[in-house]
Amino acid sequence: xxxxxxxxxxxxxxxxxxxxxxxxxxxxxxxxxxxxxxxxxxxxxxxxxxxxxxxxxxxxxxxxxxxxxxxxxxxxxxxxxxxxxxxxxxxxxxxxxxxxxxxxxxxxxxxxxxxxxxxxxxxxxxxxxxxxxxxxxxxxxxxxxxxxxxxxxxxxxxxxxxxxxxxxxxxxxxxxxxxxxxxxxxxxxxxxxxxxxxxxxxxxxxxxxxxxxxxxxxxxxxxxxxxxxxxxxxxxxxxxxxxxxxxxxxxxxxxxxxxxxxxxx
Amino acid sequence: xxxxxxxxxxxxxxxxxxxxxxxxxxxxxxxxxxxxxxxxxxxxxxxxxxxxxxxxxxxxxxxxxxxxxxxxxxxxxxxxxxxxxxxxxxxxxxxxxxxxxxxxxxxxxxxxxxxxxxxxxxxxxxxxxxxxxxxxxxxxxxxxxxxxxxxxxxxxxxxxxxxxxxxxxxxxxxxxxxxxxxxxxxxxxxxxxxxxxxxxxxxxxxxxxxxxxxxxxxxxxxxxxxxxxxxxxxxxxxxxxxxxxxxxxxxxxxxxxxxxxxxxxxxxxxxxxxxxxxxxxxxxxxxxxxxxxxxxxxxxxxxxxxxxxxxxxxxxxxx
Numbered sequence: 001x002x003x004x005x006x007x008x009x010x011x012x013x014x015x016x017x018x019x020x021x022x023x024x025x026x027x028x029x030x031x032x033x034x035x036x037x038x039x040x041x042x043x044x045x046x047x048x049x050x051x052x053x054x055x056x057x058x059x060x061x062x063x064x065x066x067x068x069x070x071x072x073x074x075x076x077x078x079x080x081x082x083x084x085x086x087x088x089x090x091x092x093x094x095x096x097x098x099x100x101x102x103x104x105x106x107x108x109x110x111x112x113x114x115x116x117x118x119x120x121x122x123x124x125x126x127x128x129x130x131x132x133x134x135x136x137x138x139x140x141x142x143x144x145x146x147x148x149x150x151x152x153x154x155x156x157x158x159x160x161x162x163x164x165x166x167x168x169x170x171x172x173x174x175x176x177x178x179x180x181x182x183x184x185x186x187x188x189x190x191x192x193x194x195x196x197x198x199x200x201x202x203x204x205x206x207x208x209x210x211x212x213x214x215x216x217x218x219x220x221x222x223x224x225x226x227x228x229x230x231x232x233x234x235x236x237x238x239x240x241x242x243x244x245x246x247x248x249x250x251x252x253x254x255x256x257x258x259x260x261x262x263x264x265x
Numbered sequence: 266x267x268x269x270x271x272x273x274x275x276x277x278x279x280x281x282x283x284x285x286x287x288x289x290x291x292x293x294x295x296x297x298x299x300x301x302x303x304x305x306x307x308x309x310x311x312x313x314x315x316x317x318x319x320x321x322x323x324x325x326x327x328x329x330x331x332x333x334x335x336x337x338x339x340x341x342x343x344x345x346x347x348x349x350x351x352x353x354x355x356x357x358x359x360x361x362x363x364x365x366x367x368x369x370x371x372x373x374x375x376x377x378x379x380x381x382x383x384x385x386x387x388x389x390x391x392x393x394x395x396x397x398x399x400x401x402x403x404x405x406x407x408x409x410x411x412x413x414x415x416x417x418x419x420x421x422x423x424x425x426x427x428x429x430x431x432x433x434x435x436x437x438x439x440x441x442x443x444x445x446x447x448x449x450x451x452x453x454x455x456x457x458x459x460x461x462x463x464x465x466x467x468x469x470x471x472x473x474x475x476x477x478x479x480x481x482x483x484x485x486x487x488x489x490x491x492x493x494x495x496x497x498x499x500x501x502x503x504x505x506x507x508x509x510x511x512x513x514x515x516x517x518x519x520x521x522x523x524x525x526x527x528x529x530x531x532x533x534x535x536x537x538x539x540x541x542x543x544x545x546x547x548x549x550x551x552x553x554x555x556x557x558x559x560x561x562x563x564x565x566x567x568x569x570x571x572x573x574x575x576x577x578x579x580x581x582x583x584x
Binding site for chain 2: 026029030031035038039042051110186189196197198203
C-alpha cells in the first residue's frame with residue numbers, strides 16, 4: 001500500500017478551494033453526521049441499536065443509491081429495479097439528484113475521512129494551482145458526480161448507499177497525471193518495509209489505478225468510482241490544458257523549474 | 266537564545282490555561298458520544314488561544330510574562346497571521362495527542378540547537394528572549410546554531426548533523442526512478458489477491474532490503490555519497506583513508522543500515538544508533554561503525570556553501 005504525504009511541486013497561490021473542501025468535509029463529518037459514524041461511545045445495547053438506525057437512515061437519505069439513480073424512484077417508492085437487502089424504513093422525501101452531490105461530502109469513519117483528505121490535499125492543491133480556482137472547483141464537483149455515475153453503471157441494481165469524496169479526489173488524481181506528469185510524491189510504502197521515498201507521481205497514480213482493479217469486492221470500496229474518476233479527470237485535464245491561461249501557467253512553471261535546476265547552491 | 270527550561274515552564278502553564286478553556290467549550294457545545302468532535306473542539310480552542318495571543322501579544326500570555334516572544338523568520342515586528350495560525354495549529358495538534366504529541370514537542374524543542382521545535386519549524390518562526398532586539402534571517406540560522414552548539418570536528422572535516430543526515434536519507438531516492446519503480450512493483454504485487462498474504466508482504470520487504478543494500482553499497486563505494494548527501498554537501502568516507510570506503514566495508518555499512526531502517530523489530534537499536542549519531546564526538550551510528558566510515562562536510566566545497574546546503578536540507582528547501 002502506498003500512502004502519499006506531499007508532492008514536491010511548488011505552488012504559487014494558497015489553495016483556498018482545496019482548503020474549503022477539506023473544511024466542509026471535516027465539519028460535516030464532525031458536526032452533521034450522526035455519532036454512529038464516529039464509533040458512538042455507547043455501551044448500552046438499546047442505545048447502540050438506535051444509534052445504528054440513525055446512522056443507516058442518514059446514509060440512505062444523503063448517500064447516492066445506484067438503483068434510485070437508475071430507476072428515478074427513491075427506495076421509499078419501492079422501485080422494481082433494486083436487488084439486494086434494503087432498509088426496513090427508507091427515508092421519504094429524498095432528492096435523488098441532490099444526493100449525488102451530498103454523497104461526496106460524507107464519510108463512513110474517521111479513517112475514511114483522514115485518508116481521503118490526505119489525498120485531496122496532496123493532489124488537489126497542486127491541480128488547483130495549475131487549473132485556477134473556478135476551473136478546479138468545477139472539475140471537482142462535476143467530476144465527482146461522473147465518478148459516482150461510473151460506480152452506478154457497474155452496480156445499477158444495488159440498493160447500497162455510496163458515500164465518500166474519493167471519486168471526486170480520483171478526478172483530481174487523474175488530472176494531476178496530465179498537468180504535472182513530472183511531479184514527485186513523498187510516499188510511505190507500507191508493503192516495502194515502510195520505505196519513505198520520493199516516487200514519480202506517474203508511478204504512484206498508475207499504481208493506485210491498477211490496485212483498483214484488484215481490490216476485493218468484500219472490502220466495501222467503490223473501486224469503480226475511483227477508476228471512473230481517474231479516467232474522467234485525465235480526459236478533462238487534456239481539455240483544460242488547451243485553455244490559454246492554463247498553458248501559460250504550465251510554461252511559467254517549466255521556466256521556474258529550469259531556473260531552479262540551474263541555481264548553483 | 267531563549268532558555269529551554271523557561272519555555273517548558275511557560276508551556277506547562279499555558280497548557281493548564283488551555284485545559285480550562287477546553288473544558289468550558291466541551292461543557293457548552295461538546296457531545297459525549299462524538300469523540301472526534303470533542304478532540305476537534307479542543308484543538309480549535311488551543312489554536313485560537315495560541316494564534317490570537319501570538320498575533321496580538323507576540324506570544325502567549327505566559328511566554329510574555331516570562332520574557333519570551335515569537336519572531337517570524339526574515340521579518341521584523343510581530344509575527345503575521347499565517348505564521349501565528351500555522352504555529353497555533355501545530356501546537357494544538359501536538360497537545361491533543363496525549364503522551365506522543367507532548368513527547369514530540371518536547372523532544373523536537375530540546376534537541377534543536379536553537380530550540381525550534383516542530384511548531385516553529387512548520388511556521389517559520391523562532392522563540393527569543395525580549396532582550397533580543399534584532400530580526401532573525403533564515404540564512405543566519407546555521408551561524409546561530411554553531412554559536413550555541415559548536416560543530417563537531419574530525420581530522421577529515423566537520424561532522425554531518427543528525428537532522429541533516431535524516432533529511433538527506435529521505436531524499437536518497439529522489440533521482441533514482443529505477444529504485445522507485447522497484448518498490449512500486451513490490452507494493453503492487455502484494456495487492457494482487459493470490460499474493461496478498463502476510464508471508465508475501467514479508468517476502469516483498471525482504472526483497473526490498475536486498476535491493477536497498479545492493480544499491481546503497483554501489484553508491485557509497487563508487488561515489489562516497491547518495492543523492493541526498495550531495496544535496497546536503499556531505500560525503501561518506503573511510504575513517505582511515507578519507508576516501509570512499511571499499512566494497513566490503515560499504516556492504517557491511519549498507520547491511521546494518523538496511524536492517525535497522527526496515528526491520529521494525531530492530532527499531533529500538535536504531536534509536537540507540539541515532540543517539541550515537543547525535544551525541545558522540547564523531548557522529549557515527551552503528552552502520553558507520555560497521556563500515557568504518559564518517560559522514561562529514563564535503564571538503565571540495567567551501568565551508569559557507571556547505572553550511573548553507575546543510576541548512577537548506579534541514580529546512581526542507583533542498584532540491
